[in-house]
Amino acid sequence: xxxxxxxxxxxxxxxxxxxxxxLLLCLFVGTSVAQTPKAATSLLHKEAPEFVRIxxxxxRLDLRAYKGKVVLLDFxxxxxxxxxxxxxxxxxxxxxxxxxxxxxxxxxxxxxxALARKLYKKMKLNYPVAMGDEKLGLLYGGVLGLPLTYLxxxxxxxxxxxxxxxxxxxxxxxxxxxxxx
Amino acid sequence: xxxxxxxxxxxxxxxVFAFLSSSAQVRAQFAQIPAESAFSIPExxxxxxxxxxxxxxxxxxxxxxxxxxxxxMLFAQAHIPGSEYAGQGSQPAGIEQLQNRVNSLPxxxxxxxxxxxxxxxxxxxxxxxxxxxxxxxxxxxxxxYLANNFGADWAGKGYPVEQGH
Numbered sequence: 001x002x003x004x005x006x007x008x009x010x011x012x013x014x015x016x017x018x019x020x021x022x023l024l025l026c027l028f029v030g031t032s033v034a035q036t037p038k039a040a041t042s043l044l045h046k047e048a049p050e051f052v053r054i055x056x057x058x059x060r061l062d063l064r065a066y067k068g069k070v071v072l073l074d075f076x077x078x079x080x081x082x083x084x085x086x087x088x089x090x091x092x093x094x095x096x097x098x099x100x101x102x103x104x105x106x107x108x109x110x111x112x113x114a115l116a117r118k119l120y121k122k123m124k125l126n127y128p129v130a131m132g133d134e135k136l137g138l139l140y141g142g143v144l145g146l147p148l149t150y151l152x153x154x155x156x157x158x159x160x161x162x163x164x165x166x167x168x169x170x171x172x173x174x175x176x177x178x179x180x181x
Numbered sequence: 182x183x184x185x186x187x188x189x190x191x192x193x194x195x196x197v198f199a200f201l202s203s204s205a206q207v208r209a210q211f212a213q214i215p216a217e218s219a220f221s222i223p224e225x226x227x228x229x230x231x232x233x234x235x236x237x238x239x240x241x242x243x244x245x246x247x248x249x250x251x252x253x254m255l256f257a258q259a260h261i262p263g264s265e266y267a268g269q270g271s272q273p274a275g276i277e278q279l280q281n282r283v284n285s286l287p288x289x290x291x292x293x294x295x296x297x298x299x300x301x302x303x304x305x306x307x308x309x310x311x312x313x314x315x316x317x318x319x320x321x322x323x324x325x326y327l328a329n330n331f332g333a334d335w336a337g338k339g340y341p342v343e344q345g346h
Contacts, residue, residue, distance in 0.1 A: 077252065079252070079269070079298060079299075080298065080303070081299070081305070082303055109254050110252075110254075111253045111254055111269070133257075134254055134258045137254065138344075142259055142332060143255070144258060144297070144332025144333075144336055145298065145330020145331055147299075163333070164300060164330070165303075
């Protein structure tokens with residue numbers, strides 16, 4: 001049904017090739033990039049909207065405070081099975097890439113904060129998670145389906161948007177060039 | 182630089198292999214999900230977005246009751262005009278809310294359920310909500326088929342939406 005990696009912001013290299021090759025390229029590129037849903041207003045290459053929340057540990061979560069770090073902003077919910085599958089990788093990346101400047105930030109779109117808290121503890125998330133709401137969703141152009149993850153560079157600019165089920169390797173490949181050596 | 186026929190063939194094979202490989206990786210990544218999917222809903226009961234739009238435009242009397250049975254947070258951001266939030270189908274409290282909403286309705290009433298929280302095969306809400314209405318005796322229930330999510334397959338296609346609770 002889905003299962004195709006979708007990431008806005010990945011531009012295919014331009015190749016000079018025959019019509020047959022172009023057709024094959026269309027097949028390949030068309031399914032990985034061009035069909036990316038344009039559900040929400042794209043924030044690609046724009047400044048990530050700032051927000052302040054209190055996270056699940058009752059600490060202040062201010063996106064501006066992460067300027068200078070690469071932020072992976074993950075909108076998720078406990079009812080989103082695909083989101084839950086990504087989380088162990090995010091935990092691993094926070095440990096592995098945190099020293100190189102990566103900061104993962106989770107925003108739960110659950111209606112019931114208790115469900116998010118329970119899962120936060122169960123999955124031992126090692127990055128801040130705050131509850132979202134419709135205002136925050138609309139600030140990001142409308143979070144009208146999950147998973148939805150934004151990659152924000154150290155200057156605060158959105159460098160990639162990952163919608164639907166995305167191969168986590170694809171996300172990792174986009175993160176690494178932005179990190180400190 | 183000119184590329185010979187053999188070279189082109191090799192590039193073509195590589196591209197096809199890369200495509201199949203990437204698809205297989207993603208399938209493998211998500212294959213383990215034991216989700217309660219919306220696949221349990223008979224295909225005959227599914228309604229495509231364009232069909233619902235047409236239905237809304239042509240129906241004067243006996244308009245269908247359109248119920249969103251997913252996330253309220255998503256509903257508040259955008260929903261189909263005239264639709265109501267009826268509780269999250271995957272939660273017992275949500276099923277109870279749905280039951281209370283439709284309990285007094287005639288069993289032949291046309292009801293359209295939709296969610297769009299996540300890809301169709303991962304939606305945990307529609308299957309239980311549809312089953313509840315079926316068990317209650319409703320015989321004219323349709324389910325809006327949104328392949329990816331509400332944003333991609335409804336709002337993103339330019340179909341009408343409204344905000345609010």
